[in-house]
Amino acid sequence: MKLNVVSADQWEAARQELLVKEKALTRARDAMAAERRRMPWMEVEKSYAFDGPGGKASLRDLFEGRRQLIVYRAFFEPGVHGWPEQACRGCSMVADQVAHLAHLNARDTTLAFVSRAPQTDIARLKARMGWEMPWYTVTDSFDTDFGVGEWHGTNAFFRDGDRVFRTYFIKSRGDEALGSTWSYLDMTALGRQEVWEESPEGYPQTPPYKWWNWHDSYTPGAAPDQRWVEVSDAGVTAFRKRAG
Template sequence: MSTTTSALPPIVTEDEWRSELAALRAREKAATRELDAIAAQRRRLPMVKLPDYVLDGPSGPVRLVDLFAGRSQLITYHHMWEPGAEWQCGGCTSFTSQFTRLGFLDHYDAQFVVVTQGAIDEALAYREKVGNRMDWYSTANSPFGADMDAPAGGGFAVNVFLRDGDAVYRTWHTNGRGTEQLSHTFALVDLLPWGRQEDWQDSPEGWPQEPTYSRWVDPGEIAARYGASSGHQD
């Protein structure tokens, strides 16, 4: 999608540009240090012991502890779900489509899976249709999703868990824009001179701006690019 606009940043000398960049860099470095401090606080959060939840997996019922696949740490992305819909939440579909190579988590003793309120057969069919590569599980027959702040008919969420033997503990949760830090999509787009081009953003006068979500990739496009019938190969 292209944009027709005459919006251009001011043109200056290289010395002036470097001066402006240095001022911005100071703020960027401060933000990086703040994120480091937030991560340090996150590592010090207490945790809550969970009951022995049972979810539905590709081969039948599966205990929550088994989602770890033998690892000590687990991240679950709770995918929004509308029963019977041809296309599920565009934001969730787009977000999870980013994660095609998660093997690096092996070196951190961690696993990343999708959990949804959809029935497992329907969920797995959708996973295949849009070309998702993560393991999917269903909480349709379990209170797990609702207890993790992602109930049926509710929004998306991210949860993190720690395993000690067969005991599972919940350590962290976020939703809404709290998930953006996990995405490379917005990190890349926010580097661009025009940014996300959404009308809620603080942009110079004349910058291209459209309604929120209007430039997001929709599920049909993701399926066409990466799904089972796309011919795409990893």
């Protein structure tokens, strides 16, 4: 491997040159997320049944009372390499990268995994691997109906009362970027729900940073911690001064 060793000034100049492109990529990613928030919705008119830790569950049940649902189809079933001790290696890497679910839940969003393995096998695998996401058993045509019958993929749904809508779908290499709270929220109909986002009129939006919390400290309906509001405001002010 040939090394390209330069001085500190040359290194910083090269970094600044690349930073221009990185910022453009960030803006393009934000613009793509804004387009997702304007995607048409497809109503899910068929009923689907899953097996869960508590017994039978419908697609609406997977929302756990929240408005948004993200469903990843993981391959853990007979015929998959590693069965029954392990799930698909790629799907297992996806599971390993999932951020703490409390942050998604705070944005009215639930993440769930589904597979065709029985619940006893899923429970054993989750305990062994340390995974905590809800994980259900597909019992019907849900996987084939939503583009994940023979390959992995991630579907986003929105619930309005008893009505459920499919709002977006990511598969193949698109799944590689998922796992963080931000990447999951960016694929949903409501996005991050922060005021800086370009969202359709009437979408829920709150100031950035203010809703953040320690994952064991979210309290539904609680006002933002005043000290954190002061700290985050000071950070925003300092950032704007540097940028300006």
